[in-house]
Amino acid sequence: MMDAVVNEKPPKATLLQVVRMLFWAFFGVRKRVEHDKIEVTPVQVVIFGIVAGAVFVGTLVTVVILVTR
Amino acid sequence: MDAAHAHTHDHGHDDHGHKPSGIMRWVKSTNHKDIGTMYLWFSFTMFMVGGVMAMIIRAELFQPGLQIVRPDFFNSMTTYHGLIMVFGAIMPAFVGFANWLIPMQIGAPDMAFPRMNNLSFWLLPPAAMLLIAAQFMPGGGAGVGWTMYAPLSTQAGPAMDLTIFAVHILGISSIMGSINIITTILNMRAPGMSLMKMPLFCWTWLITAYLLVAVMPVLAGAVTMTLTDRHFGTHFFNAAGGGDPVLYQHIFWFFGHPEVYIIAIPAFGVVSQVIPAFSRKPLFGYASMVYATASIAILSFMVWAHHMYTAGMPVEAQLYFMYATALIAVPTGVKVFNWVATMWKGSLTFETPMLFSLGFLFLFTLGGFTGLVLSITPVDVQLHDTYYVVAHFHYVMVAGALFSAFAGIYFWLPKWTGRMYNETLGKWHFWLSLIFFNVTFFVQHFLGLAGMPRRIPDYALQFAEFNAISSIGAFGFGLSQLLFLYIVIKCITSGDKAPDKPWEGADSLEWTHLPTPAPWHSFETPPVIK
Numbered sequence: 001m002m003d004a005v006v007n008e009k010p011p012k013a014t015l016l017q018v019v020r021m022l023f024w025a026f027f028g029v030r031k032r033v034e035h036d037k038i039e040v041t042p043v044q045v046v047i048f049g050i051v052a053g054a055v056f057v058g059t060l061v062t063v064v065i066l067v068t069r
Numbered sequence: 070m071d072a073a074h075a076h077t078h079d080h081g082h083d084d085h086g087h088k089p090s091g092i093m094r095w096v097k098s099t100n101h102k103d104i105g106t107m108y109l110w111f112s113f114t115m116f117m118v119g120g121v122m123a124m125i126i127r128a129e130l131f132q133p134g135l136q137i138v139r140p141d142f143f144n145s146m147t148t149y150h151g152l153i154m155v156f157g158a159i160m161p162a163f164v165g166f167a168n169w170l171i172p173m174q175i176g177a178p179d180m181a182f183p184r185m186n187n188l189s190f191w192l193l194p195p196a197a198m199l200l201i202a203a204q205f206m207p208g209g210g211a212g213v214g215w216t217m218y219a220p221l222s223t224q225a226g227p228a229m230d231l232t233i234f235a236v237h238i239l240g241i242s243s244i245m246g247s248i249n250i251i252t253t254i255l256n257m258r259a260p261g262m263s264l265m266k267m268p269l270f271c272w273t274w275l276i277t278a279y280l281l282v283a284v285m286p287v288l289a290g291a292v293t294m295t296l297t298d299r300h301f302g303t304h305f306f307n308a309a310g311g312g313d314p315v316l317y318q319h320i321f322w323f324f325g326h327p328e329v330y331i332i333a334i335p336a337f338g339v340v341s342q343v344i345p346a347f348s349r350k351p352l353f354g355y356a357s358m359v360y361a362t363a364s365i366a367i368l369s370f371m372v373w374a375h376h377m378y379t380a381g382m383p384v385e386a387q388l389y390f391m392y393a394t395a396l397i398a399v400p401t402g403v404k405v406f407n408w409v410a411t412m413w414k415g416s417l418t419f420e421t422p423m424l425f426s427l428g429f430l431f432l433f434t435l436g437g438f439t440g441l442v443l444s445i446t447p448v449d450v451q452l453h454d455t456y457y458v459v460a461h462f463h464y465v466m467v468a469g470a471l472f473s474a475f476a477g478i479y480f481w482l483p484k485w486t487g488r489m490y491n492e493t494l495g496k497w498h499f500w501l502s503l504i505f506f507n508v509t510f511f512v513q514h515f516l517g518l519a520g521m522p523r524r525i526p527d528y529a530l531q532f533a534e535f536n537a538i539s540s541i542g543a544f545g546f547g548l549s550q551l552l553f554l555y556i557v558i559k560c561i562t563s564g565d566k567a568p569d570k571p572w573e574g575a576d577s578l579e580w581t582h583l584p585t586p587a588p589w590h591s592f593e594t595p596p597v598i599k
Contacts (some may be wrong), residue, residue, distance in 0.1 A: 025360035026367075053367050057393070064388040 013039065022048040080538040081084050088589050096191075099183035101168045105441065106485070108165030109478070111193055113554070116156030118201070120316060122150035126544035127509075129526050130536050131522040143526035144212025145228075149200055151215025152232070155332070156239045159466065162188075162474045163335035164246050165507050167274045171250060173579035173587060174268045176259025176596045182250035185245050193243040199235035203228035213523060216325070217291075219306030219317040223298045228301070233292045240285040247278035247285075254278075259578075261598030265359070270354060272359050273338030276366045278326045280334070283370075291317060315380050322373035330369045333465065334362055336433075336473035337404060340426045341578065343476050344408050347423035349574040354407040355459030361400040361407075368397050378446050381451045387446045394444035398437070400474055405434055420572075421495030425476035428503050429469060436464025439514065454524070457517025463510045475502070475553070481556070483571045484579055487566030487586030494556045501549035508542030 003005075013021075018040055088094070098104055129137045138146070168186065172179055180186045204210045208226030218238075222229055254275045258267070294305040295317070304310025306317045321484065345352045352358060373392045378387055381533050409429055439461040443449050446536070452458060475498075483489050483573075512535040517523075519534045570580045579587060580598050 015516075025356075026364050041429055049363070049367055053371065056388075056396075057371055060389050060392045061385075063392065064385050067388065 019048065020046050022052070026052050070336050081201070097187065097339055101172050101180045101186065102485075102587065102589065104180075104186050105165045105170075106169030107190050108161045108193075110398060111190070111197075112158050112160075112162035112165060115153050115161070115197060116550070117155035117157055118197075119150050120550065123543060123549050124148045124155070126150060127540040128474055130528070131540040133530055133533050135527055138314040140526045140558055141209055141212050141406050144214075144524065148212055148214055148232075149210055150191060151560065152235075152398070153197075153200055154466070156236070157193070157329070159332050159470050159474070160239075160243065161193060163274075163332070163339075163470075164278075166270070166335065166339065166474075166477055166481075167246075167250055169481065170579065171253055171271055171274060172257070173263050173583060173591055174271050175254060175259035175575050176321065176578055176592050176598065177253060177591065178595075180249050182245075182249045186249055186514045189242045189246040189249065189280050192238050192245075196235040196242070199231045199238070199445030201214040203231040203235075206231060212354050213398070214489065216318075216321055217324065218321070219295060219298070219314040222295050222317075223306060230296065233296050236292050237289055240289045240424055243281050243285050248279040250274055250278040251282070252360065259595035259598055265356065266598060269341040269355065269358055269575075270335070270338035272336055273334045273341070273362055273564050276362050277331050277334045280331050280366055280369070284324040284331070287320060288318070288328075291324065294320075296374070303413045305518065306415070317376045317378070318380055319374065323370070323374045325365070325376060327369045329444035329465070332367065332470045333433075336429070336470045337362065339473045339477035339480075339594065341407065343422045343426040343480050344411050344430075344575075344576075346480070346574040347418055347420060347426075348412045349417075349578075350411055350415040353413075354403075354411035355401055358407055361403040364400040365397060365404075366527070368393070368400070372397065375444055375449070377448045383470065391444055391446045392575035394485065398425075398441055401437055405437075413420070413446045420479075420492060421490070421499055422476045422572075424499040425479065428499065429476065430504075432468030432472070433463055436461055436469055439464065445539040452517055454522055455517035456513040456523055456564070458521050460510045460513035463507040463513075467510070475499075478557070480575075481579075482560055483530060484565065484583075484585055486561050487567055488560050489567045490556050490560040490564060494559075497501065498549060498552050498556060501552065502546060503573070505542045505545035506550055509539050509546055510542075512542075534546045 021040060022045065089097070095103060095107060098107070111115070125138060126143065127145055142490045168180065171177075206226060206228040209228065211222070211225040211229040211232055213221040213229065217232070254267070254271055255522060258264075264272075280318075293305065297303040298305050298307055298312070304312040306312050306314045308314060329383045333409070340414075341352055357496075372390055374382060374386060374390045439457070443452060443458065443461060479490060479495055482483075494570050516532055516535050519532065521528055567585045569583070569586070572580070575581075578592075578596065578598075581589050
């Protein structure tokens with residue numbers, strides 16, 4: 001859907017796109033296509049970092065609860 | 070990046086003229102290069118002081134039994150060796166790199182707060198003096214370990230108060246340095262130098278600076294509570310008064326684990342400059358390196374209790390910290406993969422900076438693997454407080470951080486001094502360091518697996534051979550560093566004149582836009598980055 005946009009500032013990204021891109025960043029691997037298409041602001045990065053940190057801890061705690069039940 | 074050499078002409082007049090001379094040039098310096106130089110010499114001095122303490126430790130451990138020092142003095146040596154090496158040698162070394170390089174690499178004229186920069190440095194010598202003076206207090210130095218655990222720290226003699234004050238001062242210095250680095254990077258980049266165009270070294274320091282701002286106050290809080298427990302009737306860590314010594318461990322390691330990355334991440338940054346330069350290829354996966362570094366920094370806040378599995382915690386907590394710790398291997402693996410991929414099909418040459426970077430790559434990875442071993446709770450319960458842990462963190466701190474610092478010093482020495490070091494002697498320094506480092510610390514893995522505890526001046530007879538080998542290695546390693554001092558002094562005084570860009574693969578602004586040696590003032594007019 002982004003193919004029409006060339007030589008312009010990338011359009012405002014949807015929440016899903018931002019989350020997807022930053023997820024890969026958090027994992028430590030970049031998907032080139034994701035990056036070149038959207039622009040992410042520092043505020044989005046910081047909010048994602050905090051949320052992803054909480055999700056990370058939450059996931060592990062859930063796993064721990066499952067294995068110790 | 071090609072707007073280039075036009076700027077270099079502006080600097081000729083700055084090189085002479087209003088540069089202050091004599092001792093006041095250094096005392097009142099607001100110049101990022103002079104302050105960087107002072108940081109580096111300070112850190113080398115403390116490296117020697119901490120090194121002598123290590124020699125005392127290894128001399129006593131050369132044979133079983135007590136031969137050379139008293140046990141309480143031995144405990145003091147292990148304590149201050151750790152504190153001085155972490156806070157006095159390695160951290161200031163990388164702040165020295167940051168001061169010298171960040172303004173040049175982003176095209177800024179200086180750091181954002183030059184006077185605060187001066188204060189950040191000049192707080193260090195008093196802190197160092199306190200740590201050394203602690204040895205001469207009644208009862209000698211505080212033999213509490215660099216972790217300063219309660220109740221030892223609440224019961225230690227007056228040396229502990231000097232140590233606490235030193236930690237406070239070092240923390241203030243680090244926080245001010247970090248504020249300076251963050252502000253410089255966020256506000257003073259040359260036009261066109263977007264964050265994602267910065268050399269990776271600047272990125273690693275930006276992330277490290279945030280870590281420092283986040284955790285140094287936590288350490289300050291921990292040692293302040295220790296201080297009030299000692300003198301003002303509080304019972305934060307005193308079980309008899311309703312406090313909890315394990316609380317100290319939690320607070321300390323909430324600082325202590327990010328601290329590991331505060332030391333390691335700038336080292337990653339240096340290696341990420343050196344390896345591409347000698348592979349003659351751009352860094353593989355630059356963006357993923359930035360993200361992996363940020364991920365490591367975030368994760369470093371969530372794993373602290375893996376240092377205290379044996380202190381007592383619910384099995385659920387042990388499992389959580391085990392899983393979380395093991396997962397740090399993912400972004401770290403991304404970084405190691407990227408460094409290897411950078412070298413893949415590159416035109417490699419093996420000058421001294423590259424050799425130290427490769428030494429870093431091999432041995433830091435080994436230290437990371439032993440870290441993974443220790444992250445497994447049931448294994449750690451066996452290995453906790455043994456020489457396996459000592460071997461593990463020396464692979465990370467010495468072969469990781471220190472080797473990376475050596476790589477950086479050899480890499481940028483021509484830019485800093487205008488002269489080349491002696492390549493043959495540099496290679497000797499590398500090989501001697503590499504071999505003696507492994508002789509010292511590889512055997513300590515086996516001592517730990519066999520059950521030898523750390524922080525003891527005497528040990529059972531079955532550990533004798535490996536301890537003798539380790540001590541021989543340690544003395545070899547220590548003496549090899551005198552060769553390093555000789556190489557640096559010889560380079561400064563009589564090295565061959567270095568060209569503007571001695572490394573053909575180097576591509577950051579200090580190589581492409583500035584003459585050698587870098588002028589006292591650079592980039593008064595910002596370069597334009599395309």
